[in-house]
Amino acid sequence: MAEEKKYEIDISIRTTYLPDQSDTEADRHVFAYTITIANIGNVTTQLISRHWIINHGDGTTQEVRGLGVVGEQPLLKPGDSFEYTSGTVISTPVGSMKGSYQMAAEDGMHFDVAIPEFILSVPRILH
DSSP: OHHHHHTTTEEEEEEEOTHHHHHHHBBEEEEEEEEEEEOOSSEEEEEEEEEEEEEEOOOOOOEEEEESSSOOEEEETOOEEEEEEEEEEEEEEEEEEEEEEEEEEESSOOEEEEEEEEEEEESSSSS
16 A cells, blocks of 8 residues: 555544633633544554643633543554544634644554644634
8 A cells, every 4th residue: 555545644623712711801712622533554553742832812822732532542554433522712802723742653663643723713703
């Protein structure tokens, strides 16, 4: 199989605004995001760490780095997927997140997987 198919990971993202945990008067907007990480390559791969760039609507940027996701470093065999839900707090009603996962394949290859940028938006703020 082609080399690029060996290390192929698909990322899908769903976001939810959490009004019961948010406080608009205090510029606290809480969002949950659910990410599915699917190994569509042909080599078993483990998620080692993550890097997030969180953009607030006022131009403020936060970077977050850490081991695993939600306390886990899932091992994904070809065809396996792992889904988790986490959250973030931003100071504006609209923002975005993007980042990358650092992966280690069973054959010793280390590679990054881009997490595509996704929008965080309080409902009915954007058209």
